[in-house]
Amino acid sequence: MLISFVIPVFNESESLHELFDRISSEMYKVGEDYEVVFVDDGSDDDSFQRMTLLTDENPNVKAVKFRRNFGKSVALDEGFKVAQGDIIFTMDADLQDDPKEISKFLAKLKEGYDLVSGWKQQRKDPVFSKNLPSKLFNFMISRFAGLKLHDYNCGFKAYRKALAKRLTLYGDMHRYIPAMAHAMGFKVAEIAVEHHTRSFGRSKYGPERFFHGFFDFITVIFLTRYVKRPMHFFGAVGLVFSLAGFGISAYLTVLWLLGEAIGHRPLLILGVLLIILGIQSICTGLIGEMITHGRQMREDQDAVESVIEGG
Numbered sequence: 001m002l003i004s005f006v007i008p009v010f011n012e013s014e015s016l017h018e019l020f021d022r023i024s025s026e027m028y029k030v031g032e033d034y035e036v037v038f039v040d041d042g043s044d045d046d047s048f049q050r051m052t053l054l055t056d057e058n059p060n061v062k063a064v065k066f067r068r069n070f071g072k073s074v075a076l077d078e079g080f081k082v083a084q085g086d087i088i089f090t091m092d093a094d095l096q097d098d099p100k101e102i103s104k105f106l107a108k109l110k111e112g113y114d115l116v117s118g119w120k121q122q123r124k125d126p127v128f129s130k131n132l133p134s135k136l137f138n139f140m141i142s143r144f145a146g147l148k149l150h151d152y153n154c155g156f157k158a159y160r161k162a163l164a165k166r167l168t169l170y171g172d173m174h175r176y177i178p179a180m181a182h183a184m185g186f187k188v189a190e191i192a193v194e195h196h197t198r199s200f201g202r203s204k205y206g207p208e209r210f211f212h213g214f215f216d217f218i219t220v221i222f223l224t225r226y227v228k229r230p231m232h233f234f235g236a237v238g239l240v241f242s243l244a245g246f247g248i249s250a251y252l253t254v255l256w257l258l259g260e261a262i263g264h265r266p267l268l269i270l271g272v273l274l275i276i277l278g279i280q281s282i283c284t285g286l287i288g289e290m291i292t293h294g295r296q297m298r299e300d301q302d303a304v305e306s307v308i309e310g311g
Contacts, residue, residue, distance in 0.1 A: 004085030008075035042069035118156035183224035230288030242278030
């Protein structure tokens, strides 16, 4: 069995050799073949030079270099394409993840799971800038995705190849991988892992991640719940708007019948606007349903190779 390690790198030159040595030491104990895929996400230090040295010294090391910083999701997506292992690990390059946990992940995968996600039970990060926002994020995504995990965003994960090759990551979608895997029908588990303080460099996450994460959260909820039934989403929104608009219009109609002038009232504009928005939302749902139906028909046709009948 070949085990791959996909490691996104952004200005982590000081930790690369030590991380590789730790992985190699642990894999010697595990006794399986392995490869390490470093993905340089547009570093402006000498990270890629360090990675090149590792590839020269070790035939089981691969290095991928991006032209600029595209983000962790794109780095992972490219790493999954390059990785050839039956099992694929993802780790951060900052030495906060401990390769000594590898055997625990493998043992959990053997129980029949397709994805095992780490849980930084004793997280060594700032409380207000990382820990508290992380707890709120994990609570929200667990509630809406239907998969309860303590730590969705832990970078230390183990995947079966079938799952890793099916993922399409962009933006900050790497935060929601367990939710997407669960929605696709894969079995997801979680294990507690040791988390170390950062030894080198600094955190790459800033306040902007909260805004990006919010919109990605909405995207994931839609993709996991409504991608095959868009009318359920847009139709529900349209129905609420339309009912509110018709309610306002009915109220104003009663006032008009009683002799009260309503042409100057802002409430009339609001009622008409809600009705229009409701109709537009429902029409958007219908268009989405037609697109989904056409795509599903093509997938069904492509899925059948041959039909053989007796007689």
